[in-house]
Amino acid sequence: MPLQDHSAARYLDPAAPLDTRVADLLDRMTTREKVGQLNQRMYGWDAYRRTSAGDFELTEALHAETERFEGLGALYGLMRADAWSGVDHGDGPGLEDSADLADLVQRHVLERSRLRIPALFVEEVPHGHMALDGTVLPVNLAIGATWDPALYERAAAHAAAELRARGGHLALVSALDIARDPRWGRTEECFGEDPYLAARLTEALVRGMQGAGERFAADKAPVVLKHFAGQGATVGGRNSAESELGPRELHEIHLPAARAGVRAGAAAVMAAYNEVDGLPCCGNRALLTGLLRERWGFGGLVMADGLAVDRLARITGDKVSAGALALDAGVDLSLWDEGFTHLAEAVERGLASEAALDAAVARVLRLKFRLGLFEQPYTRRAAVPVDAGRELSTELARACVTLLHNTGGVLPVGPDVRRVAVLGPHAATTAHQLGDYTAPQRPGTGVSVLDALRRLAPPGTDVRHARGAALTGADLTGIPEAVATAAASDLAVLVLGGSSARTPDTQFDANGAARTVVSEMTCGEGVDLAGLRLGRAQHTLLDAVTATGTPTVVVLVQGRPHAVPEAADRAAALLTAWYPGPWGGEAIAEVLLGLTEPVGRLPVSVPRSADRLPVHYNHKDTEYGSYVDGDAGPLYSFGHGLSYTTxxxxxxxxxxxxxxxxxxxxxxxxxxxxxxxxxxxxxxxxxxxxxxxxxxxxxxxxxxxxxxxxxxxxxxxxxxxxxxxxxxxxxxxxxxxxxxxxxxxxxxxxxxxxxxxxxxxxxxxxxxx
Missing domain, CATH: 2.60.40.10 (Immunoglobulins)
Incomplete structure (x- = not known):
């Protein structure tokens, strides 16, 4: 396409006000170009391939996409790596060449754009940038357990700097979901059950990632806060199900974090999958326009969740009208949908207004101007210290470890303990410490509980190991060895829990949620549980080890509060570390040995069993009776956490x-x-x-x-x-x-x-x- 001379255009003048630049550019655009700015149709990993020489080349799929809309509005997941994308260290962009890939794609987009409009590169940053060699932080539920917004703000700033140094622009971060039913597999993505705690951590996230001011610094990234709104209250804890929320429950529990994020200056929010009172969030004008924009004064971007716009065809009849409904409701940027690709047709047929189209395009362009992409479309490469990321991740892991009981007084481990048995499916691995939405890790990344105890225990301590049982299933063949190891020790450390580790044999829905789980994955998107018990073999192992009479410390590594009342009854001490990240094993060992004080507090109430839900503390002040056949209260309440002092x-x-x-x-x-x-x-x-x-x-x-x-x-x-x-x-x-x-x-x-x-x-x- 021959390039036109726009050198004198106001939109290219960096000294011009943003509104002037946006209006000038918008006035020059064709309908086709406008629609292209609102589409985020491609998966980023389909835009490139690695050649036999080791460099990157762009695919025909990317060429076709940029030709379709004379450019590209946004590209999702250029650096995403996981089992769903199929990207691993052999073929994906790592720390050394991510910026090269981003610049290669951006150069192509600018060449295809008549007006030289750069693309937004949108990346998952759920607990650190979800890319090869990115720093992995503890999951949000662990962040909630720190009760430390200042520490989280520092970690968020580091994640933003990593993202921008590698060529990414926009960070997708879960922050708005409130954990009201722990059976939901995405509980790990919530800051907790309480709106006030979530609001303070959401503010810290926005401050840390975005910084202050209208324009973003080179090491800051605009945040897309997920998910708006009420997704944490889906029926039965089932992913993407309806949310049976009255307006008051929505406003009192599920909106405060979003409002706090908007007040803090969040650049964008993501409309959720679920519906509220019959209206899906992506088609809910009262929510996205009436509340978010008109009442709260939000002027930023609204992005749809993956394929959520096309779901609206269930009520509109076809995808063209689905796209029109979402646009009219207040959605600006789609994600993988077909519906938004037909917006020109929707305008021609009178299903959507040109004014709504222009308003959405203006918000996309404004964000690009705020990022300075028209002046500097390519990556401003900066060295972000890897050690700093590891230190922050470890510091967060230390802060999230929560001591639930220590009735036996066995912690911290005393000098008379010379033989320690480290048991359980989590004892010698880091893979299950990471949580969902985590890129593949290089061999040797992270520290397990076993390795950390062997390194940090006093000289002469005999640290023994037996796995004992797998996370899932009923194979009991390893239990006799674990029992013998525990019986011959002064202390047993039993590391149990769940896992959100995706593997290549996991089957996925079109939007990346796990569908048919054939691995040890027991938590994460699409992995909802009817019950909250651990695997059968884990419970058998717990019973057998505690029956030896050896004082037993149970450590739970988990993405939701599992119901393990046996640990409360029989273990001498009980800790939860949630998913503490790659270096969580080191943090756990430090707490066990007394090198670090336990400081975590529960961000959620821990239930006794799945049949006694809900147990959140902030229920309505009514006669909240118990059950005839059991206590209705939580095993451990919100805010609980012990120390080694009083x-x-x-x-x-x-x-x-x-x-x-x-x-x-x-x-x-x-x-x-x-x-x-x-x-x-x-x-x-x-x-x-x-x-x-x-x-x-x-x-x-x-x-x-x-x-x-x-x-x-x-x-x-x-x-x-x-x-x-x-x-x-x-x-x-x-x-x-x-x-x-x-x-x-x-x-x-x-x-x-x-x-x-x-x-x-x-x-x-x-x-x-």
Missing amino acids: FHHGPPRWAGHTVEVDVTNTGTRPGRSVVQLYVRRLRAPVWPRTLELRVFRSVELAPGERRTVAIHLGADQLELVGADLETVVPSQAVEIRVAVSAREALTAVPLVLEVGRDQSLTAPDDTPL
């Missing part, structure tokens, strides 16, 4: 505009306490919840140290969703309860405050602020 928390007191709590380390070791402030409403315009987390603060104390923790309490901590679904601060009485878990907050000494009509706060014998 703390005393004094009663809360009102001091000016702050709540003050004295925290004392009453033990013999340093430690971290997470002070959790819950609100219980005594009167409210709508039916209240039993408790609502509204603030949390971490305090690190030396043995015997006492510190006053001051928590500012303002109207924003006391707001609720009113009768009209608008956020209000009702002039009603509230109880402030400060505790170390939701369960303890139920019996904590309350501080009663009155909220005045002017939103002033008063306590007994106080004057209004």
Whole structure:
């Protein structure tokens, strides 16, 4: 295609205002070019192949796609590597040549574009960039267990820098799903069950990845927050099922994280698969336009989830009208769909308006201008220290390990323990520490629990190993060896759990979700469970090892809270590490040996069994009765987590505009306490919840140290969703309860405050602020 001279065009002037540049470029575009900007049809791994010489060449499929729309709006997963894409170290882009591949594709796109419009390279960054040699972080559920937004912000900034240094632009990150049913395989992608905790971590994600300012720095990446909205509440914990949510539940539980992300400046959100009250999110104008854009003032990009637009044909009748419905609802950029490829036809037939088409194109172009792609379309190569990524991943892993009980007092491992048996299917492997959406790892990457204990244990410690059982199935042949090893030891460390490791024999749906699982995959997208038990052989191994009489520490490596009440009853100590990443084994060993203090707190309530769901703490304040045949409460409650020391928390007191709590380390070791402030409403315009987390603060104390923790309490901590679904601060009485878990907050000494009509706060014998 002959190139035209647009050198004097306003859209090419970097000094011109963004709105001027967008309007000028939009005015020059044909309908065909506009539609091309809204399509993200290709899988990125189909755009290239590695030659026998070791370099990359572009495929005919990419040539056909850029010819179809005279350019390319966006390309998904150019660097994605996993069992679904089929990309591995032998044929995919690694750390050394990802930028070369990105620049090769970008050069081709610019040559095919009459107006020299660059493409957006969209990449999965669920817990680090999902690319070969990318830093793998602990999964989101583990991030939630840290209760440390500042640490997560640092890790998010590193992930953004890695992405941009390799040629990627836009980061897809799960943040908005709230874990309400642990049977759902994507529970690992949630920050937890609580909207406040998720909102604070979502803010940290946006700040860390995007930075500040209208234009993105070379080491910052715009974030697409997934998934909007209510996907964590699908019926039965089944992936992509309907969400039976009333408007209030949606607003109170499933929207706060999204609202926090929008307020923090998130560049984009992804419309979810599920429907809410009969309207699929991708076709829900009330959600995407009425709420997100008009009420919240969001001016960024809305991307559809993979093939979600085409699903709308179930209610529109065909894919052309499905694309028109999604566009009218507020979707700007499709993902693999056919429906958006027919938008020109939809406009001609009057199914979609040209104004809606132009508005969507303008949002795509604006993001490209904010990234500076018209001035610098090629990768600004920068060295991002690999060691820094590993250190951050390990630091997060340390912070997420949560000590659930230590009734036997066996932890930390004492000097009299000379023989340690390390057992279980997770003991000697790192593959199951990684979580779903993880690229293949190079041999030798990561540290297992066994290797870390052998390296870190005091000299002379005999660390023995027997696997004992597989993750799945009922093969018991390895249990006698494990039992003998445990019986001959002073301490048994039994590492159990689940796995989200995809393998080449896993079968996938068209959107990449696991369909027929034929490996040890027990969690992840498409891997939903009817029950929450571990594999049969794992339970048999647990029973046999604890029956030896050897003190046993159970460590759970998992992407959801499994129901293992036997460990609570029989093990001397119980920890959960979630999926802690490649170096999680090192973090676990450090905690076991007392080299690191356990500081994690539960981001979800742990159920006793799948037949006693739900168990989330923030249910409605009703007569929440038990069952005749069992306790309805959780095994361990939201916010719970022990230390190797003890703390005393004094009663809360009102001091000016702050709540003050004295925290004392009453033990013999340093430690971290997470002070959790819950609100219980005594009167409210709508039916209240039993408790609502509204603030949390971490305090690190030396043995015997006492510190006053001051928590500012303002109207924003006391707001609720009113009768009209608008956020209000009702002039009603509230109880402030400060505790170390939701369960303890139920019996904590309350501080009663009155909220005045002017939103002033008063306590007994106080004057209004």
